[in-house]
Amino acid sequence: MSDPSVLTEAAVLTQVNKWVGVIIALIGALIAAPDGARLLFQSSATWIRAQVSRFRKPSPQTTKVVSGTANMSLPGLTATVSAHAWRPNDPIDDRIEALRAHLSDLGGRLNQTAQEVRQERTARKEALAELSRTFQEKLDELHQLLKEKDRKTATIDARGLPVIGTGIFLNGVPEALAGLPLRIGWFLAFGGFAIMIVALMGAIQAHRAASRTPPV
Incomplete structure (x- = not known):
């Protein structure tokens, strides 16, 4: 006939293994998904605060009306365009000179415009090259961050x-x-609990180290 004390110890150890296993599995889930656990706790705390605030008397709200006027005026813009006068009745030499001066003025303005266009093109090429370098640097940084996250x-x-x-x-x-003989079940239960404590302490230390690390 079986010893009642042995049967009682086996029943107690069975319940211990069940509850220790449940607790260890829950703690392991929190360790494996810390962000999800943090979000769950924050959402629960927010919901609890919202429920508590429903029973509190709402504070009176004061509505403030802000009025103002803004005046904006635009000054008149005057553009003066000077050009060489063209008089059809002037002598031929005067008209030729006026036409030559007008063409010279147009040539100077054309050269100035072409120079400005070249400068603008060079500036845009430099800006585009700088954007390309910045894009590549940020892309490499993103790849490094993804690797670090993985x-x-x-x-x-x-x-x-x-x-x-x-x-x-x-x-x-x-x-x-x-x-199991030799009370190995007790050692397994306490061993599993020790594994949980070690893993939990490691997770806490890793979280503290990550919080002390300055962001990139």
Whole structure:
């Protein structure tokens, strides 16, 4: 006949493995998804504050009316265009001289416009090259940030998945673990709890180190 104390201990160990497994799995889920856990806690806190504020007396609101006038006036713009006068009745030499002066003026203005266009083109090429360099630098920086994010995600997964697996193992076969000889089930339960504590401390230290690191 089986010893009642052994049966009682096995039943207690079974329940211990179940509850320890559940707790370890929950903690492992929080470690593996810290951003989701943080968002869940913040959303819950916001909802609780909203529910509490419903029972409070709303504070009186004062509506302020701000009025003002703005006057804007545009001064008149006067454009004066000077050109060489053309008089059809002037002597031929005067008309030729006036035409030559007019063409010289047009040539100077054309050369000035062409120079301004070349300068504008050069400035736009330089601006375009600078934008291209900036775009490439930011693109490389984005690639580095994505790699760093993937590395951090893999590190978080590597830290949380063993804890989750331990919790699932303890909660999945508690009766079999309780039936192991030499009270191995107790060592497994406390060992799983120790793994959870170590992983949780590592996650806390990593979070503190990340918060102390200045943003790039």
